[in-house]
Amino acid sequence: MAGQPGSVNPKTASDLELPTPGPLKATIGRAVMEGATDIHIDAWEDKAALRFRVDGLVHHKETLTYAQTKKIINQIKVSADLDIEATLTPLEGQFRYAREDDVRDIRVSIIPTAPRHQSVHLRLLSSAKDWIHAEELGFRDSDREHIDHVLQSPHGLILISGPTGSGKTTTLHALTETQDLKNQVAASIEDPAEFEMPFVRQLEVNEKRGITMSEGLRTLLRMDADMLLIGEIRDRESASIAAQAALAGRLVLATVHGRDVAGAIEAIHYLDVPYYILGGALRMVISQNLVRRLCENCRKERPLHGFEAELFDSEKVTSPDSVYDASGCATCSKYGYRGRTGVFEVAILDDELGLWLADGPRQQEIRQRFLDEGVRSLRVHALEKVAEGTTSIQEVYRFFGAGVGRKPIDDSLVDPLEGVMQTNPDVQ
Numbered sequence: 001m002a003g004q005p006g007s008v009n010p011k012t013a014s015d016l017e018l019p020t021p022g023p024l025k026a027t028i029g030r031a032v033m034e035g036a037t038d039i040h041i042d043a044w045e046d047k048a049a050l051r052f053r054v055d056g057l058v059h060h061k062e063t064l065t066y067a068q069t070k071k072i073i074n075q076i077k078v079s080a081d082l083d084i085e086a087t088l089t090p091l092e093g094q095f096r097y098a099r100e101d102d103v104r105d106i107r108v109s110i111i112p113t114a115p116r117h118q119s120v121h122l123r124l125l126s127s128a129k130d131w132i133h134a135e136e137l138g139f140r141d142s143d144r145e146h147i148d149h150v151l152q153s154p155h156g157l158i159l160i161s162g163p164t165g166s167g168k169t170t171t172l173h174a175l176t177e178t179q180d181l182k183n184q185v186a187a188s189i190e191d192p193a194e195f196e197m198p199f200v201r202q203l204e205v206n207e208k209r210g211i212t213m214s215e216g217l218r219t220l221l222r223m224d225a226d227m228l229l230i231g232e233i234r235d236r237e238s239a240s241i242a243a244q245a246a247l248a249g250r251l252v253l254a255t256v257h258g259r260d261v262a263g264a265i266e267a268i269h270y271l272d273v274p275y276y277i278l279g280g281a282l283r284m285v286i287s288q289n290l291v292r293r294l295c296e297n298c299r300k301e302r303p304l305h306g307f308e309a310e311l312f313d314s315e316k317v318t319s320p321d322s323v324y325d326a327s328g329c330a331t332c333s334k335y336g337y338r339g340r341t342g343v344f345e346v347a348i349l350d351d352e353l354g355l356w357l358a359d360g361p362r363q364q365e366i367r368q369r370f371l372d373e374g375v376r377s378l379r380v381h382a383l384e385k386v387a388e389g390t391t392s393i394q395e396v397y398r399f400f401g402a403g404v405g406r407k408p409i410d411d412s413l414v415d416p417l418e419g420v421m422q423t424n425p426d427v428q
């Protein structure tokens with residue numbers, strides 16, 4: 001097990017001015033307390049909306065007056081060493097927020113918006129405190145055992161898939177941390193590197209400086225890497241290098257965009273990696289997403305409705321007698337949820353499955369084969385987490401749509417889109 005990783009991205013280690021006490025510092029303090037990852041300020045007419053993204057969802061916090069908006073934007077510009085007078089050009093910068101022992105690097109983007117407004121996005125970058133260990137990701141115990149078993153033999157390709165914002169990078173890092181990193185050469189190529197990992201040679205993609213993902217991968221392999229981490233495979237060359245390196249005896253952990261286990265395999269195949277290579281290289285595919293974790297302080301227990309029991313039955317998950325709904329209290333800043341947990345679909349490819357894949361089955365056959373092998377879907381895992389009281393059934397509807405099972409008879413009982421605007425396109 002490696003030690004606690006250090007702080008974020010070297011780029012964030014700026015010595016720029018801290019925000020002085022005032023509305024900006026108060027707003028960031030509130031965002032940090034609520035667990036927000038992003039702050040948005042969007043002006044219209046003579047006011048502006050202040051919104052936070054918390055656990056992947058955007059929440060309107062308050063409407064700012066013209067004077068408040070101007071003051072806060074000016075404070076952001078001063079803190080990030082940007083030109084206060086520049087209101088007609090896009091600006092980017094960074095500053096550091098510090099309050100007691102909480103230190104955050106904050107990335108700033110400001111753009112001019114019509115007719116003569118400015119819109120602001122502040123990204124609160126992850127701090128070392130946010131590092132998640134493998135046991136906290138939310139795997140089932142049985143899946144975790146299988147994963148540990150696969151990771152014990154140090155070769156082959158492991159894919160971690162999910163849509164943007166599904167926590168793939170976190171899983172990549174947490175699984176890496178379970179390896180004996182002191183006694184092997186581990187290297188990563190990321191875009192960008194979110195966390196600093198001890199004993200890992202971390203290369204960042206920087207196309208302006210000629211570091212493309214595929215060039216970076218070749219360089220790292222030439223530098224004697226035993227273990228490669230790739231976040232994320234998007235191009236043919238990188239996909240091919242990753243698969244070949246795995247076949248040649250390296251351990252390769254890579255993230256890829258895909259909606260389930262079969263989708264992840266298809267995604268790599270679409271990048272022209274033939275099935276006969278994939279069948280030999282691929283050892284495990286983990287597909288994932290994140291659901292919000294109910295606040296244990298205020299969640300409300302209630303009996304399961306009939307239509308909900310049918311949903312559990314249709315997915316062959318034992319239905320609980322009762323489930324919990326979100327409520328809201330001071331602990332969770334009235335969100336009813338606090339943090340997120342992963343839901344996973346884990347497929348292990350043994351020799352037999354590898355040979356079968358090498359034969360080039362059709363897409364639909366891949367999905368069916370994994371079902372037949374007993375791979376449990378993301379939806380099943382989400383329902384298991386509802387049954388254990390970790391998340392709400394509303395979260396299942398939010399992810400998988402009201403088309404899952406039957407629609408609720410009484411719309412007032414379940415509003416799957418309550419408070420939802422959109423999921424974050426940026427957070428990995």
Ligand SMILES: [Zn+2]
Pocket residue numbers: 295296297298299327328329330331332333334336337
């Ligand atoms: Zn609460």
